[in-house]
Amino acid sequence: MSGTRNTRKSGYQCPICGNALPHLAALAPFDAPCCECGCYLWCRRRDSTDDVVLEAVSGRAPEPWELVKVIHAIAREGPHDCVTVDLSKLEMINSSFLAALVGLKKRLDASGCTLVLCGLTPIVAEIFDRLRLNRLFVIVPSEQHEAMCA
Numbered sequence: 001m002s003g004t005r006n007t008r009k010s011g012y013q014c015p016i017c018g019n020a021l022p023h024l025a026a027l028a029p030f031d032a033p034c035c036e037c038g039c040y041l042w043c044r045r046r047d048s049t050d051d052v053v054l055e056a057v058s059g060r061a062p063e064p065w066e067l068v069k070v071i072h073a074i075a076r077e078g079p080h081d082c083v084t085v086d087l088s089k090l091e092m093i094n095s096s097f098l099a100a101l102v103g104l105k106k107r108l109d110a111s112g113c114t115l116v117l118c119g120l121t122p123i124v125a126e127i128f129d130r131l132r133l134n135r136l137f138v139i140v141p142s143e144q145h146e147a148m149c150a
Contacts, residue, residue, distance in 0.1 A: 013045040015054055015070045042066055043085070051082040058089040061097035071107050080113050088119025093127060105137065116140060 012021040019036035021044050033040045042062035043054040052074055062070075074083060085101070087093075105115045116138045120128065128134045 011046065012055075014039065014041065015043055015045045016073045018045070018073075039066070039069060043070070046086070051084065052080050053084045053086060055086040055088075056090050058091070061094055062100050063096070064100055064103065067100040067104055071104060075111065079111065082114045082116060083108055084116045084118055086119045087117060087124055088121065090124055091121055093124055098127075098131070098133065102133075102136070114138060 013019060014021055014034035014037060016039045017034060017037040019034055021034065021041075040060070041057055042060045043056050046053045046055045054070070074080065083104075085104075101115075101117070108115045117128075118140050120139060125134075125139075128137070128139065
């Protein structure tokens with residue numbers, strides 16, 4: 001990994017290596033690997049505050065090992081008070097993705113970090129409600145996620 005890459009240039013970074021990423025809207029989700037580390041991106045890190053904001057990429061649910069890589073990358077940075085996962089780009093989610101989110105929550109809870117979900121579309125919010133996952137996760141509208149992590 002290059003020590004000279006600019007992670008602030010595009011506003012988006014690879015959640016694994018921190019490499020600056022282009023805006024991914026024009027790329028097919030499965031054809032969007034990081035050019036630095038080669039990981040296929042189920043999410044990208046968005047510039048925000050000192051806390052971690054992960055923006056899910058449309059159509060790309062993570063495999064469990066991909067989520068573990070993101071968790072390890074976040075842990076290497078040191079402690080965080082809050083990790084926000086923005087799901088606003090996802091129209092639908094599957095059981096694998098839900099299991100990955102539960103795993104992420106458990107790992108973050110163990111380190112004293114709060115996992116916040118934001119930007120749930122109506123269909124995704126209904127899935128969380130029906131499965132009663134809205135009782136497990138902190139879920140807020142996109143505009144309020146920064147206040148939750150303050």
